[in-house]
Amino acid sequence: MVLTPNDIQMKDFHTQLRGYEKEQVNQYLEQVADAYSEQMAENHRLEYELKDAQAKIEYFNNLQNTVNESIIVAQNAADQVKTQADNKVQAMMAQTRVNTENMVDEAIQQGRQIIQDAQRQAQELIEQTKQLQGQIQNHYDSLQHVVADQRQLLDSDTWKQLITNGSGQLADNIQQQSQAYLQKLDQLAQDVKADNEDLVVEHESVTQSVDKATQNVDNQD
Template sequence: MALTPLDIQNKNFSIKMRGYNQDDVDDFLDQVTKDYEDAIQKNRELEKSLKHAEEKLQYFNELKDALNQSIIVAQDTADKVKTSANKESEVIVTSAENTANEMIASAEKRSTNLISSAEDKAKEILTEATERARQLAAETDDLKKKTRVFHQRLSLMLEAQLEQVKSDEWNELLKPFSSYVSDSHTVIKEVLAQELDSAATEVAEAPEAEQSDAPAEAVDEQPTLEQAAIDPKAMLDLLNKTSE
């Protein structure tokens, strides 16, 4: 059983002859008692500190366990988040690739359709231009044929009329009427002479304006062939009349 300061202080020693000085022993016991009390107080304080330290240690151990558990949970959560992020990134990448492939396919299809449409339109325009060129060539060729036919008919008609003009019948028709009247037809000769005198008088008495109009009327009475030679429309009309 451990001694207490009170036990030390109440301790009685027996007295013998030639023993220790009682006062010295009492002083020493008082000093021991005091030191022992101090030692007990310090021991109590140390036990209290030790208990507090143990409580702290237990708290920190529990905190350490909790932190370790939190770290484990955090690590597990991080692994799950990482796995989920990897899967989500794979899904996003796959979706982006699919979308890009669809856009590329759509663009290629659209470009193919545009090229095909442009080629069809170009072929259509080329076909129309070729057909128009053929029509123009045919119309030009037909016009040339008609022109050659007209030229041939005009040449033949002019040659025929020239032959008629050079014939003896025209010479006979162009003779003066007086050449057909014999000397025995004196009455007719007198009438012709009167008519010639009357015509000469009218010409001499006519105003200058009327005389100047005479050539214009003569021009208006040009033969049809001469009009055709200077007027294409008259030439076509003449061609139509000749073909009829």
């Protein structure tokens, strides 16, 4: 049974002979009722504060759960973003590697094609040079034969007879003209020979250029 301050104050005791003094008992009951009333008020206050504290605890617990869920969501989102970024980086690296390999292969193919074209052109130039050398050699030999024939003609008995028979002036003129002609032939032969040497030098230069281009492409491989 729960007593109230009013129950304590209204409590009626039976009187007996030589019992307690009623006035003192009533005063004490009033004190007890006041104290009980104060205690009940304190209990109500404490209950209110307890409920308020429990409400706050529940609020903070819910807030903590919400924060924890937000952290989990943020962590999952961060993990997902990181995974996507890693996948994108891996894909870009793979594509870059493929592009680089393709560029290297294309450069190698172009280098080989350049070498093949250079070798083909060099071979054609060599063949042309050989033909020109053969033609120049034939012309040079022909000029040598002409010069030899002209020298043989000057040393022949016919010229000697012309000089002996008194046609010295005419023979001298003819001999001078022949000598001039022979000098021109000699000069022409020397020019042909020099052109032949220039072709040989040009052929060696082309061969060295082709060898150097081949070496550069080999170094790139």
